[in-house]
Amino acid sequence: MSVSHKSVGFQARKSTAGVAGGKPDAEHPVGEPLARVDGPLKVRGKARFAAEFALENLTYAALSYSTIAKGRIASINADEAKAAPGVLLVLTHENVSRLSPPPLFPEGAAGSTLPVMQDASIHWNGEPVALVIAESQEQADRAARLIRVTYEPEIAAIEFETVRAKAKAPKNILGEPTCIAIGDAEAALAQAPVRIDNIYRTPRHNHCAIELHALTAAWEGDALTVHDSTQMVHLTQKTLAKVFGVAEQKVRVLAPFVGGAFGNKSIWNHQILAIAAARMVGRPVRLVLSREGVFRETGGRTLTEQRVALGANADGTLAALIHTGIAGMTAHNDCPEQFTFPARHLYAAQTFLLSQKVAELNIVANTFMRAPGEAVGTFALECAMDELAEALNLDPIELRRLLEPDKDPVSGLPFSQRSLIEAYRRGAERFGWQNRSPVPGARSEGEWLIGQGVATATYPYHRFPGGVAKIRLSADGQATVQMGVHEMGMGTATVQAQYAAELLALPVECVTFEYGDSSLPSGVVAGGSCQSASIIAAVNAACEALFDELLKLVGHKSPLTGLIRTDVEAYRGGIRHRRDTDRFQSYVAILNQAGKDVLECEAPASEPSEAKRYSMHSYGAQFCEVRVNTVTGETRVSRWLASFDTGRILNARTAASQFRGGIIMGIGLALTEETFFDERTGRIMNPSLAEYHVPVHLDVPQIEVMWNGSPDPQSPYGVRGIGEIGITGAGAAIANAIYNATGRRIRELPITLDRLL
Numbered sequence: 001m002s003v004s005h006k007s008v009g010f011q012a013r014k015s016t017a018g019v020a021g022g023k024p025d026a027e028h029p030v031g032e033p034l035a036r037v038d039g040p041l042k043v044r045g046k047a048r049f050a051a052e053f054a055l056e057n058l059t060y061a062a063l064s065y066s067t068i069a070k071g072r073i074a075s076i077n078a079d080e081a082k083a084a085p086g087v088l089l090v091l092t093h094e095n096v097s098r099l100s101p102p103p104l105f106p107e108g109a110a111g112s113t114l115p116v117m118q119d120a121s122i123h124w125n126g127e128p129v130a131l132v133i134a135e136s137q138e139q140a141d142r143a144a145r146l147i148r149v150t151y152e153p154e155i156a157a158i159e160f161e162t163v164r165a166k167a168k169a170p171k172n173i174l175g176e177p178t179c180i181a182i183g184d185a186e187a188a189l190a191q192a193p194v195r196i197d198n199i200y201r202t203p204r205h206n207h208c209a210i211e212l213h214a215l216t217a218a219w220e221g222d223a224l225t226v227h228d229s230t231q232m233v234h235l236t237q238k239t240l241a242k243v244f245g246v247a248e249q250k251v252r253v254l255a256p257f258v259g260g261a262f263g264n265k266s267i268w269n270h271q272i273l274a275i276a277a278a279r280m281v282g283r284p285v286r287l288v289l290s291r292e293g294v295f296r297e298t299g300g301r302t303l304t305e306q307r308v309a310l311g312a313n314a315d316g317t318l319a320a321l322i323h324t325g326i327a328g329m330t331a332h333n334d335c336p337e338q339f340t341f342p343a344r345h346l347y348a349a350q351t352f353l354l355s356q357k358v359a360e361l362n363i364v365a366n367t368f369m370r371a372p373g374e375a376v377g378t379f380a381l382e383c384a385m386d387e388l389a390e391a392l393n394l395d396p397i398e399l400r401r402l403l404e405p406d407k408d409p410v411s412g413l414p415f416s417q418r419s420l421i422e423a424y425r426r427g428a429e430r431f432g433w434q435n436r437s438p439v440p441g442a443r444s445e446g447e448w449l450i451g452q453g454v455a456t457a458t459y460p461y462h463r464f465p466g467g468v469a470k471i472r473l474s475a476d477g478q479a480t481v482q483m484g485v486h487e488m489g490m491g492t493a494t495v496q497a498q499y500a501a502e503l504l505a506l507p508v509e510c511v512t513f514e515y516g517d518s519s520l521p522s523g524v525v526a527g528g529s530c531q532s533a534s535i536i537a538a539v540n541a542a543c544e545a546l547f548d549e550l551l552k553l554v555g556h557k558s559p560l561t562g563l564i565r566t567d568v569e570a571y572r573g574g575i576r577h578r579r580d581t582d583r584f585q586s587y588v589a590i591l592n593q594a595g596k597d598v599l600e601c602e603a604p605a606s607e608p609s610e611a612k613r614y615s616m617h618s619y620g621a622q623f624c625e626v627r628v629n630t631v632t633g634e635t636r637v638s639r640w641l642a643s644f645d646t647g648r649i650l651n652a653r654t655a656a657s658q659f660r661g662g663i664i665m666g667i668g669l670a671l672t673e674e675t676f677f678d679e680r681t682g683r684i685m686n687p688s689l690a691e692y693h694v695p696v697h698l699d700v701p702q703i704e705v706m707w708n709g710s711p712d713p714q715s716p717y718g719v720r721g722i723g724e725i726g727i728t729g730a731g732a733a734i735a736n737a738i739y740n741a742t743g744r745r746i747r748e749l750p751i752t753l754d755r756l757l
């Protein structure tokens, strides 16, 4: 199957197998379904992850965790642990060195600004109270269990019902206003002829990346090298330098391969403690968190309680759009779970009230998790839209058509590009939406009720500042692009090699993308679905610098002599005149003629100002079919089709995989995932994959994804983010399908069978 990157028409891609059959277009590699460049290394076990660096003299670490949520350590008895075989050190607040508190994202990489183990105080149930270093992992694990801690507990804020009354508005939400009020939405709601006004609840979630959080760290004098499983090498470097009081240049952080990261592969206590311990024992250390450790010590998605109230006029237009609510948070982080953000951009309404609060809890600092805010915010908003459509006796897609704004409804900015209704139209056609009965419970097969649902997916466009790229062109015709960014399984290295190949007009095999190392030019965090646009902007700048240099190098006897940048373009491994196309010289010839083996150019990305001038978002329409068992209450997702409008697609295969991955997490969010939190003790009760249920193969139907690929005219090379949008709208699509199947509106996630019986 051939897939043209230039196509702006929708192309449905049925399966990875279908996509994988594509024959690469050598001239224009962008968009091609190129197989992952890191694939062979991974399937052969040759890709080394953070815990796989076998340093000489390596030691192994294990953590022990607090069992109270708030209070003080009264005593620690580590005698037995210290005497256990192989134990080299037991690190506690009594012997740890002075460490500066880690700076919070985005100044640093930390999920919390709390000082790490600097005194006897305890801030959450699960906080590390000791770290053991031993000669083997087994010895460290055993000794960690021999540490006896007694506590002086204090009353902790762990019951949501208690703290919600004291919820307050944060100063801002990720730099945006906490409250948006346009007109008197409550009054408009009260007068509206059709009203929906409900509370939606979403629980805590935990990240369950396949690769556990891990690091291997070694000090040499005051120089520190850390192999860390992180989505932010430069911020990790900066944070560790600050915490340990060394110069940034003395800290090197490497993360060439990361086995999944959905927002919390950042700095938590474990890296800081392991690195402090390595300095004390004078040997390198490896620490791999147990799965339990990931739940106890690294943050997840917080719980939310959301109100969505929609007041509609008789014609279906919105008189009032209200989305408010509360999320749990700690006093020492800044992740208020921006669930009101989708309602700021999706629908036209005469009045708005969009505001959210946080309730402070003594918990591990909650943090970003795939589409923080939007994942759970679209659950509430898009369920409410479905409820309104029914109240108006309108098809839910027709309702979205009626409410489609012509500019950003809150900021008034023009949309950079938005084809949401078109995405709905194409998706509906392919899914066969017209065959769906709007009457709940109308379709069944034996004991299974069958229903279909739809919801909008949306995620903002982000391009983060500070990125710098370097391009190295060598006389053997190879190019290397370098930037300290990340490959966590999404295809960064592959798509960026494709992009640079297109930009330089080189075969993609001649381009290598180097990343995942803080010694490379400054990258950006792999978060907020920002990497592709952020990298491309920096690579564009480096390419401009490279072309300027090449044109200076050509000298007096070149077909390109006297030409300036605007006269020329990249063409087949070199440069040619745009109009007088016979005037061509290859990069190799230019370098050879100049007697140079390599030419290197580095440049920073342009300031990311586009999102200040335009309302920039990715969109999609999620269609699903569910079957609900009338005897057991079990829900199976039987069909899925997602139709995206997410800017230009760089690689059909890796993009489809990103979309599907997000949707699969959305199935988990809707049906199975919940971190059980004991409100008496503040303890997470299911810190394992046996009891925290992520979707497995049998839970996932064939997921068909399609996209329009329309380039965004305001973003570098027309790309917007695609990493997170898949999870947005997915929860609501399932809840709406369950309603269509059963007539039951479940407004609390996850929709487990007990809620359906």
Ligand code: MOS
Pocket (backbone or CB within 6 Å): 231, 261, 262, 263, 264, 368, 369, 370, 371, 372, 526, 527, 528, 529, 724
């Ligand atoms: Mo994503 S939650 O920005 O890694």
